[in-house]
Amino acid sequence: MEHQRPKIIDVARLAGVSTATVSRVLSNPQIVTAETRELVEDAIRQTGYRLNHAARNLRHRRTGGVVALVPNLSNPFFSHILAGMAAVLAPAGYNLLVADTRTAGGDTVLGYAEPSRTDGLIVLDGALPADVLGRRPVVLACEWIPGLAAPRVKIDNRAAATMAVNHLADLGHRRIGHVAGPPGNVLTQARLAGAEEALKARGLPPPLVLQGDFSLESGRRAGAEWLALPAGERPDAMFLASDAMACGFIGEVQHRGLSVPRDVSVMGFDDIELVAHMTPALSTIRQPREAIGRRAAQCLLAMIGGDPLAEDIVLPVELVLRGSTAPPRRQ
Numbered sequence: 027m028e029h030q031r032p033k034i035i036d037v038a039r040l041a042g043v044s045t046a047t048v049s050r051v052l053s054n055p056q057i058v059t060a061e062t063r064e065l066v067e068d069a070i071r072q073t074g075y076r077l078n079h080a081a082r083n084l085r086h087r088r089t090g091g092v093v094a095l096v097p098n099l100s101n102p103f104f105s106h107i108l109a110g111m112a113a114v115l116a117p118a119g120y121n122l123l124v125a126d127t128r129t130a131g132g133d134t135v136l137g138y139a140e141p142s143r144t145d146g147l148i149v150l151d152g153a154l155p156a157d158v159l160g161r162r163p164v165v166l167a168c169e170w171i172p173g174l175a176a177p178r179v180k181i182d183n184r185a186a187a188t189m190a191v192n193h194l195a196d197l198g199h200r201r202i203g204h205v206a207g208p209p210g211n212v213l214t215q216a217r218l219a220g221a222e223e224a225l226k227a228r229g230l231p232p233p234l235v236l237q238g239d240f241s242l243e244s245g246r247r248a249g250a251e252w253l254a255l256p257a258g259e260r261p262d263a264m265f266l267a268s269d270a271m272a273c274g275f276i277g278e279v280q281h282r283g284l285s286v287p288r289d290v291s292v293m294g295f296d297d298i299e300l301v302a303h304m305t306p307a308l309s310t311i312r313q314p315r316e317a318i319g320r321r322a323a324q325c326l327l328a329m330i331g332g333d334p335l336a337e338d339i340v341l342p343v344e345l346v347l348r349g350s351t352a353p354p355r356r357q
Contacts, residue, residue, distance in 0.1 A: 032073040041069035052118065057328065091121045092326060093144045097151040097169075099126040101240070101270065102298045103315070104150065107167065110319025111148060118327055120145070127151045146326045149176075152212045163329035167322040168313075169212055177329070178338040179322040183213055186311045186343045187220025187265070190293050193309070193345060194263040195228050198353045199291060203234040203261030205248040205271050217267045217295065234261050238271045245274025252290070253282055262290055262354045269294040269301050272308055276350065287352040297346055306349030314341050 038045045043062060051058050051066040058066075069075075092115055096104050112122045123144070146162050152169030164176040194202050204221045207214035221233050236251050238244035245266060252260055252275070266272040272294035276286050286292050286306055294301060297312035321339050 032075040034075065036073050037066065037069045037075045040072060041065040055118065057331075057333065090119060091123050091144045092146050092148065092323070093123045093125060094148045095125055095127050095151055095154065097127050097153065098240075099124065102300065103268070103270075103296050106315035107150070107319040107322075110316035110321075111323040112319075113316075114320050114323035114327070120327075127154060145330050148322050148326055153210075163326055165322050165326045165329070167318055172212070177325045179318055179325060179341070180338065181313055181318075181341055181343050183216035184220035184223070186295070186313075187217040187267075188224040189343070189345050190265050190295065190311050191221045191224035191233075192228075193347070194265060194291060194293055194351065195224070195230065197263070197291065197351060199261075199263035200230055200354075201234075201261040202230065202263045202265060203236065203252070205236045205238045205245065205264060205266040205275065207267045208239040209237070214267060221265055233265070238267065240268040240270060242270045242274040245271030246278045247274075249275040249278030249282075253279065253284075260290070263293070263351070264290060265293045265295075267295055269296040269298045269308060269310055272310070272350075273300065273304065276304065276306075276308070286350055288355055291351040291354070293351055297344075302348065304350075309348045309351040310346050312344040312346045314343070317341055 034045050034048050038048050041048065041062075043066060047058065047062060048066050048069075051063050055063055092111075094108060094111060096108075098104075108122070108124060115122050144162055147159060147164045148167055149159060149164060149171070150167050150169055152166075152171050154171060156171050156174035159171070159174065159176075164174070166174070166176050166178045166180075168180055170178045170180065191202060202221075202225060204218060206218050218235065225232060236248040238248055245268075248266070248271065252264065264275065266275055272292055276292055279286055279290060284290070292308065294308045294310035295313075296315075297310045301308035301310055318341060321341070325339070
């Protein structure tokens with residue numbers, strides 16, 4: 027006799043819960059208690075039950091896909107965020123599709139919001155217009171779009187920048203500069219505001235601001251600008267709005283024969299993998315990148331399931347101190 031494929035009711039009986047609870051564990055695990063989730067997952071393993079994702083999606087008129095819109099896929103900052111998303115979405119039966127908004131045209135981005143393409147969007151690009159994202163459930167991660175009513179998973183960028191500048195000031199630096207991100211970017215504005223706020227609170231002059239765009243090359247250019255200043259006018263500490271820019275800045279300074287942190291302390295932002303292995307290793311602000319991805323995916327699954335979350339989720343950061351910052355050299 028042919029062995030009968032296990033059904034969801036078999037899992038429910040073994041776990042001692044309802045079939046609705048089993049369904050919630052499979053599609054929306056974050057709304058189920060850990061104890062119940064463990065009972066159901068154990069019953070699934072014992073029965074060998076496998077969810078028919080294609081049938082479920084057809085029944086609920088879903089595509090089974092979630093699209094993450096990322097502003098620059100070559101930036102290593104996004105890798106752990108995307109991994110966090112996938113860790114939540116895959117067990118729930120959703121495929122994660124990733125699109126680079128800087129290489130895709132406007133019509134292409136608009137197409138990702140179509141119901142036939144995706145069940146929801148996780149947007150990491152604050153420069154996208156709000157009116158192209160209203161056709162599917164949307165969650166904003168890291169960056170945010172002014173005027174778009176959607177849950178946001180982020181850090182407090184202003185407070186994090188204040189933390190970075192306070193560290194430099196605590197070391198004794200009094201001339202602190204800042205390399206900002208791209209003009210108009212919400213992260214650029216928040217991190218610059220935090221830096222200015224910290225210096226003002228300590229009675230220190232506002233930062234010398236050099237323009238960047240979060241890229242390695244813009245950090246190198248900022249390093250060249252800093253070197254072009256008369257030695258007596260150079261800030262003796264620099265806070266850069268991304269680790270990539272900090273790497274470019276340090277490389278340019280060192281190639282020109284100066285030393286970090288002897289001649290200038292350098293503080294980054296993000297804590298990408300590379301910076302712990304540099305010489306000197308970079309002091310920075312660590313963002314909980316995988317947790318950002320996980321929470322964004324959980325929010326989106328809740329919205330797809332009919333439970334929209336209106337409140338923002340603000341995750342904590344960590345000040346990571348390494349060799350690129352030190353007290354100023356006394357003349």
